Amino acid sequence: MTVKKWHLFSLLLLMSSVVTADVEELNDAPEAKSFYSQDTEEDEVPVGTGQVFPREDVSPGDDTQKESENIHEGVDKDELPSQPSPKEEMPKEFRVVIGGSAAGERCLFPFLFLGKEYSDCTTEGRSDNMLWCATTYNYDSDKRWGFCENVEELNDAPEAKSFYSQDTEEDEVPVGTGQVFPREDVSPGDDTQKESENIHEGVDKDELPSQPSPKEEKPKEFPVVIGGSAAGERCLFPFLFLGKEYSDCTTEGRSDNMLWCATTYNYDSDKRWGFCETEEEGEQRRQAEEGEQQRRQAEEGEQRRQAEEAEEMYQKAMKIINGTSRKSQREEEYESLVKVAGTGHTKATEKVAYALLLGDGLAQNISKARDMFSKLAVEGSPKAQTALGFLYAAGLGLNSSQAKSLVYYTFGALGGNLVAHMILGYRYWGGIGVPQSCESALTHYRLVADSVANDILLTGGGVVQRVRLLDELENPGTANEILEEDLIQYYQFLAEKGDVQAQVGLGQLHLHGGRGLEQNHQRAFDYFNQAANAGNTHAMAFLGKMYSDGSEAVPQNNQSALEFFKKAAELGNPMGQSGLGMAYLHGRGVPVDYELALQYYQKAAEQGWVDGQLQLGTMYFNGIGVEQDYKQALKYFNLASQAGHILAFYNLAQMHATGTGVIRSCPTAVELFKNVCERGRWSERLMAAYESFNEGDVDSAVVQYLLLAEQGYEVAQSNVAFILDQTEVARIFSRNETYPRALLHWHRAAAQGYTVARIKLGDYHFYGYGTDVDYETAVLHYKLASEQQHNAQAMFNLAYMHEKGLGIKQDIHLAKRFYDMAAEASPDAQVPVFLALCKLDLVYRVQYLQELNLKELLSQVDLDHLLGAEWDLYLMTLIALVLGSIIAYRQRQQQVVPQPPAPQRPPAQQAEPQAGQQ
Numbered sequence: 001m002t003v004k005k006w007h008l009f010s011l012l013l014l015m016s017s018v019v020t021a022d023v024e025e026l027n028d029a030p031e032a033k034s035f036y037s038q039d040t041e042e043d044e045v046p047v048g049t050g051q052v053f054p055r056e057d058v059s060p061g062d063d064t065q066k067e068s069e070n071i072h073e074g075v076d077k078d079e080l081p082s083q084p085s086p087k088e089e090m091p092k093e094f095r096v097v098i099g100g101s102a103a104g105e106r107c108l109f110p111f112l113f114l115g116k117e118y119s120d121c122t123t124e125g126r127s128d129n130m131l132w133c134a135t136t137y138n139y140d141s142d143k144r145w146g147f148c149e150n151v152e153e154l155n156d157a158p159e160a161k162s163f164y165s166q167d168t169e170e171d172e173v174p175v176g177t178g179q180v181f182p183r184e185d186v187s188p189g190d191d192t193q194k195e196s197e198n199i200h201e202g203v204d205k206d207e208l209p210s211q212p213s214p215k216e217e218k219p220k221e222f223p224v225v226i227g228g229s230a231a232g233e234r235c236l237f238p239f240l241f242l243g244k245e246y247s248d249c250t251t252e253g254r255s256d257n258m259l260w261c262a263t264t265y266n267y268d269s270d271k272r273w274g275f276c277e278t279e280e281e282g283e284q285r286r287q288a289e290e291g292e293q294q295r296r297q298a299e300e301g302e303q304r305r306q307a308e309e310a311e312e313m314y315q316k317a318m319k320i321i322n323g324t325s326r327k328s329q330r331e332e333e334y335e336s337l338v339k340v341a342g343t344g345h346t347k348a349t350e351k352v353a354y355a356l357l358l359g360d361g362l363a364q365n366i367s368k369a370r371d372m373f374s375k376l377a378v379e380g381s382p383k384a385q386t387a388l389g390f391l392y393a394a395g396l397g398l399n400s401s402q403a404k405s406l407v408y409y410t411f412g413a414l415g416g417n418l419v420a421h422m423i424l425g426y427r428y429w430g431g432i433g434v435p436q437s438c439e440s441a442l443t444h445y446r447l448v449a450d451s452v453a454n455d456i457l458l459t460g461g462g463v464v465q466r467v468r469l470l471d472e473l474e475n476p477g478t479a480n481e482i483l484e485e486d487l488i489q490y491y492q493f494l495a496e497k498g499d500v501q502a503q504v505g506l507g508q509l510h511l512h513g514g515r516g517l518e519q520n521h522q523r524a525f526d527y528f529n530q531a532a533n534a535g536n537t538h539a540m541a542f543l544g545k546m547y548s549d550g551s552e553a554v555p556q557n558n559q560s561a562l563e564f565f566k567k568a569a570e571l572g573n574p575m576g577q578s579g580l581g582m583a584y585l586h587g588r589g590v591p592v593d594y595e596l597a598l599q600y601y602q603k604a605a606e607q608g609w610v611d612g613q614l615q616l617g618t619m620y621f622n623g624i625g626v627e628q629d630y631k632q633a634l635k636y637f638n639l640a641s642q643a644g645h646i647l648a649f650y651n652l653a654q655m656h657a658t659g660t661g662v663i664r665s666c667p668t669a670v671e672l673f674k675n676v677c678e679r680g681r682w683s684e685r686l687m688a689a690y691e692s693f694n695e696g697d698v699d700s701a702v703v704q705y706l707l708l709a710e711q712g713y714e715v716a717q718s719n720v721a722f723i724l725d726q727t728e729v730a731r732i733f734s735r736n737e738t739y740p741r742a743l744l745h746w747h748r749a750a751a752q753g754y755t756v757a758r759i760k761l762g763d764y765h766f767y768g769y770g771t772d773v774d775y776e777t778a779v780l781h782y783k784l785a786s787e788q789q790h791n792a793q794a795m796f797n798l799a800y801m802h803e804k805g806l807g808i809k810q811d812i813h814l815a816k817r818f819y820d821m822a823a824e825a826s827p828d829a830q831v832p833v834f835l836a837l838c839k840l841d842l843v844y845r846v847q848y849l850q851e852l853n854l855k856e857l858l859s860q861v862d863l864d865h866l867l868g869a870e871w872d873l874y875l876m877t878l879i880a881l882v883l884g885s886i887i888a889y890r891q892r893q894q895q896v897v898p899q900p901p902a903p904q905r906p907p908a909q910q911a912e913p914q915a916g917q918q
């Protein structure tokens, strides 16, 4: 333990360790450094105020708006027909025209149109009787024209709105349809492109005059039109133009003698038209279309082949990655995934991006991961959206923004990403970045829990250790559940020698995989066989289970399973009884018999077999083989849940969520569902993060723990805070950031009931690490820890603050009481308490003397002045040194080295119990 800062707690700690050679719970204090959070505030402030959200939000909304404005401009300019008409004729000279091809220019009179001169605005050539003019003399060649403007209109000209509604609507559809937005597409880039395409189309469509002309008339076989407002559509014959029907292309109404037709019946109202194509053009078009089609088919074929190849490579790599824990092999496969990702394979790209982000399988490169996720998110990958949400939430590679992170998480969740659901569940539960809402949390958690429970039903779930780094530091080795290589070899040696316990143990490890051993059914089967032959009932039951489940090594066989279960059950093995119960319940190898099933499960449950309890609960819940009884169901689920059975948690959660057999309780249901969710397969990340930490890759460990902390894992929150609080090795964060971040995560861990985190919060406020020194808040946290968790250190700290009157009224008697309580609460606290009490006693006596009117005498002997401000510390040090040397002397005499007692803490890790295993 390094003491970086001399202060009372650390000093006391040091003294107590001198005296007892004990690892003391005060250890937190010395390492705690630095300050509180600008960052925390930053993190949390914007979150609550929804107002930040729209402001800095870059989501498509904004751009869409701009785009649509552009479109309107385009429309206004380019719409040829049907303006609201000027009511009054203008004097002929120089009217400014509206719309048309020469908007804003002035009419030129006279002008030539179809060979005739006009010296005023005219409706000639238009079906809608609107006045127009040309702005150059020869309209026929120049085609510059516009609608004549009314004098009254001059003022409100800008407001003049075209209402060529059909087209406008068309233009707006892509803009307005949020369909892109809610679905996945969050990037403005995309929209912009689409929009601008639309604009171009609009322009093309709306140029009325002067296309390169078709030369020849075409008979009525419905030619495709070129240009005009309906380019690419087919003519419709007959069509109506100026009240007359045409059943062929016509030059009517045009000055250039070009053939045109309408593509809807009523040109006058619909204005959909184009130039008729010639036969030659038609032929060319058909050839081009065919060529295009062939080319596209060939291209698609090639793409499909490549995609299949990529998929194959992806599956191969994933299979190896799933099945191995060897680092070198994983890295190799990730390299090949990088290649697959290069072909645009979405899943491979997701995998690679996550590997880059977490530094798991590939070298960590957060900015690269961020870029990949941004691209994937635009393409609509819920996984990538969730990852972006995480990056925004944690401020990794991006400026932190809780609002944006919430948006991305929501997209991810809408896309069905379970991690996103879990994160949202935790946020609603804790009110982080969103208003607290138990019901919303329940919705999200329940959805995830359904999937996790389903997985566990199918696969039995894996075993995951949750290593608390803080405990690891204090008791090295105990938290590490991974067996050492030579220990495994030792067990293997024992098993070979015929040690039945070793055989069963190794069999189980190989059956499920874990603690450093790989899953290997054949080996498990061999070990169980050896032990069963030696008469071990557990091994028999396991053999039954292996036959019942079936695997590559051991084919499913109901009869063999039944035999082994029977053998074990007859010898009183609860697992065998439970297996028989299952055989009768589902009719595996025997006829279905609910009564017998119930009996066997009852026998197993009586012996405390968790699976039996769970099954009994289910039978009572559903009324199978017994009358439906929610109270009994609740009882058995509760029993099974005490052993940590996930499905029991799940069933209990459902009962509490729906109020079945109990009073409905949303908070209880959420806590239970949360527990279930935290056993999901993502919990394997806890082990990966721990491994990274042990290998010295702290950055990778921090990011992995951060992701899990987002998902609501308290262990991960504590570990993030611990790493940041402890070390300067996390390079991804600048020195400024680490303590505010640590504080934030201590906060979240404390809110989930972790005492050490609560005390850390007190310490941070006491010392002013990451915040202003705030004794009141420190007292608040210490009080919570002492009242709710009877934590000795919290009591001790409270006592000290009472003694000094820090953030609390000075009260020597209360201080003494708290010191005594601390000593009672933990034997480890007795030495520091003794020292503190000695000092307190002395001070108290001095005060007493002072009160005895000896003030005058003593005022000349000001202790503070005489011995320095921290004289009490020196005094205590002195006492401690004296005591320490006495004890050390005694110990040397007795040649006894006492083992430090394990400090009381929550268990270092919880190996996940799982179905059918005890």
Ligand SMILES: *[C@@H]1O[C@H](CO)[C@@H](O)[C@H](O)[C@H]1NC(C)=O
Pocket: 315, 316, 318, 319, 322, 681
């Ligand atoms: C690998 O494991 C994941 C879950 O851990 C699973 O979804 C995926 O299908 C597995 N892939 C292969 C190829 O086995």
Ligand SMILES: *[C@@H]1O[C@H](CO)[C@@H](O)[C@H](O)[C@H]1NC(C)=O
Pocket: 364, 365, 367, 368
């Ligand atoms: C991360 O990747 C980018 C390319 O995307 C590269 O420029 C950068 O150097 C990489 N950073 C590290 C630390 O490797």
Ligand SMILES: *[C@@H]1O[C@H](CO)[C@@H](O)[C@H](O)[C@H]1NC(C)=O
Pocket: 397, 398, 399
């Ligand atoms: C983060 O914010 C700073 C200043 O607020 C700005 O200069 C920087 O460009 C931002 N970075 C990103 C990635 O947006």
Ligand SMILES: *[C@@H]1O[C@H](CO)[C@@H](O)[C@H](O)[C@H]1NC(C)=O
Pocket: 556, 557, 558, 586, 587, 588, 589
């Ligand atoms: C075992 O029994 C189950 C349930 O009746 C049945 O679905 C399965 O096919 C049986 N297995 C074999 C190998 O007969």
Ligand SMILES: *[C@@H]1O[C@H](CO)[C@@H](O)[C@H](O)[C@H]1NC(C)=O
Pocket: 734, 736
């Ligand atoms: C870190 O602290 C230094 C000095 O106080 C300051 O100049 C710098 O802007 C801070 N950096 C961040 C990211 O807050």
